[in-house]
Amino acid sequence: MSANRDPHLADTFAEAGRKVGQALSDLLDSIQPAFDAMASAANRPEVQSVLGRAERLLRRRPCLCFCSKAHPEDQSICEMFDAVVTGQHNSDLLGDVGIPLCAPCAAARAAHEFASAR
Numbered sequence: 578m579s580a581n582r583d584p585h586l587a588d589t590f591a592e593a594g595r596k597v598g599q600a601l602s603d604l605l606d607s608i609q610p611a612f613d614a615m616a617s618a619a620n621r622p623e624v625q626s627v628l629g630r631a632e633r634l635l636r637r638r639p640c641l642c643f644c645s646k647a648h649p650e651d652q653s654i655c656e657m658f659d660a661v662v663t664g665q666h667n668s669d670l671l672g673d674v675g676i677p678l679c680a681p682c683a684a685a686r687a688a689h690e691f692a693s694a695r
């Protein structure tokens with residue numbers, strides 16, 4: 578019976594296998610760029626800078642200056658999420674309490690206090 582075996586059967590299997598293999602490798606090729614894009618997106622400078630900014634923002638302290646009261650002439654200078662110093666806030670209720678202030682607010686408060694102390 579072996580003489581009647583289709584001599585092309587092996588080729589047919591090989592061909593089928595090759596096609597499946599080709600289809601799989603095509604599939605992987607078409608997926609690969611998406612993986613690469615995701616992997617490289619995380620390393621892109623703009624993505625890094627957004628992530629870094631979000632991280633810095635989360636680590637930041639908000640400025641708790643009452644701008645409209647503390648320095649009414651310079652209310653727009655406040656860097657609301659960039660408190661760098663702890664200032665003294667004179668509260669009638671709590672006395673002197675330390676509150677986080679951004680640098681421009683601290684300077685404006687000092688100037689305002691200096692101006693009003695004269």
Ligand SMILES: [Zn+2]
Nearest residue numbers: 642644655682
């Ligand atoms: Zn302020």
Ligand SMILES: [Zn+2]
Nearest residue numbers: 640655679682
């Ligand atoms: Zn401020």
